[in-house]
Amino acid sequence: MSAPKKGDLTDTEKELLQVIAAGNVQEASRLLGSKDVRVNCLDEYGMTPLMHAAYKGKADMCKLLLQHGANVNCNEHEHGYTALMFAGLSGKTDITWMMLDAGAETDAVNSVGRTAAQMAAFVGQHDCVTVINNFFSRVRLDYYTQPQGLEKEPKLPPKLAGPLHKIIMSTNLDPVKIVMLVKENPLLMVVEALEKCRKVLELICEKCIKQQDMNEVLAMKMHYLSCVLQKCGSFLKERQDKLDGLVKSLLKGRDSDGFLVFQEKFIRECIRKFPYCDATLLQQLVRSIAPVEIGSDPTALSVLTQAITGQVGFMDADFCATCGEKGAEKRCSICKMVIYCDQACQKLHWFSHKKVCKMLQEQREKHESESASRLQKQAKNNQTQDVNSETNQSFQPSNHHHHLH
Numbered sequence: 001m002s003a004p005k006k007g008d009l010t011d012t013e014k015e016l017l018q019v020i021a022a023g024n025v026q027e028a029s030r031l032l033g034s035k036d037v038r039v040n041c042l043d044e045y046g047m048t049p050l051m052h053a054a055y056k057g058k059a060d061m062c063k064l065l066l067q068h069g070a071n072v073n074c075n076e077h078e079h080g081y082t083a084l085m086f087a088g089l090s091g092k093t094d095i096t097w098m099m100l101d102a103g104a105e106t107d108a109v110n111s112v113g114r115t116a117a118q119m120a121a122f123v124g125q126h127d128c129v130t131v132i133n134n135f136f137s138r139v140r141l142d143y144y145t146q147p148q149g150l151e152k153e154p155k156l157p158p159k160l161a162g163p164l165h166k167i168i169m170s171t172n173l174d175p176v177k178i179v180m181l182v183k184e185n186p187l188l189m190v191v192e193a194l195e196k197c198r199k200v201l202e203l204i205c206e207k208c209i210k211q212q213d214m215n216e217v218l219a220m221k222m223h224y225l226s227c228v229l230q231k232c233g234s235f236l237k238e239r240q241d242k243l244d245g246l247v248k249s250l251l252k253g254r255d256s257d258g259f260l261v262f263q264e265k266f267i268r269e270c271i272r273k274f275p276y277c278d279a280t281l282l283q284q285l286v287r288s289i290a291p292v293e294i295g296s297d298p299t300a301l302s303v304l305t306q307a308i309t310g311q312v313g314f315m316d317a318d319f320c321a322t323c324g325e326k327g328a329e330k331r332c333s334i335c336k337m338v339i340y341c342d343q344a345c346q347k348l349h350w351f352s353h354k355k356v357c358k359m360l361q362e363q364r365e366k367h368e369s370e371s372a373s374r375l376q377k378q379a380k381n382n383q384t385q386d387v388n389s390e391t392n393q394s395f396q397p398s399n400h401h402h403h404l405h
Ligand SMILES: [Zn+2]
Pocket: 320, 321, 322, 323, 324, 325, 328, 340, 341, 342, 345
């Protein structure tokens, strides 16, 4: 069949687009097997079946089309929209992820110069922005697992690519979480391995800055992760405690208010050490952090997280008090004021939390009894108010009358 032209659809292709809109995967699969269906056919606006499926938020359909060879970077749309842009607009993180995993270019721009991440941000789909900004394909990392040029051995031993990629893909930048990711893999708990990973991260950071479409967000993330791995390496070299001491330092709150001073200073130092002084993102971060006294809000972690992942409203969601992971549900059984992912996270935090737990418990109980008595008072007030309003009503007309004269 001929190469797809805009609006040049066979009857079966028209049928396919309808089936996609209806979300009938089985029927779509049957039609894709037909010989007069081109998986990259274009409707009158230059939209491919994959763009339609992404825009409609149909993940199974996107998967099917990609399996049939849909071109994720097709750019024939009248306004230059790509499948990734439609995925971002749909607000579906799984589809956004799927497009990236299939090789979607994040730097492609539409007819008014906007990238997929910018378009998703414009319509408030911040979870999709996070997915796009933090995506780094395994293929890009695997490049470092092969010897380049005159190298006798690769910069990254292939067995480290998996565990390092997991760290790179984390959208939780809490240093405790990153140290935990290092701790969970014995391959990474070796000083030399950490040093190799750190160097590769700095190389990727450099590439992100020097490539034509500069990606400062990813560069900053790579640099920050490399700083955390470096810290792990130096603790591992000096102490025989499997990084427990580092986790403790990061979780240790100061006596007066529990503020994480060591963590705050560490993250500020990481940002300051970013090697590209001219980067706009660096200057932005420094401007937000420098005037803030240590111990006040916002913390360096929250500023960094917002800049890199786009996540805001740190306080509203259920973040684990230990590792910062979202969706924590286990409450401290005594104070009921802090939450954790699981028992392990709670146990790690206890040495620091025990100093404030009792106080938090008392605060909560005081607050609860106060609001209970306030409710009682309110109930009483309501009764008296009812009486008053009745008396007012009976008085008002005559009062009014009186004023008029
Ligand atoms: Zn946790």
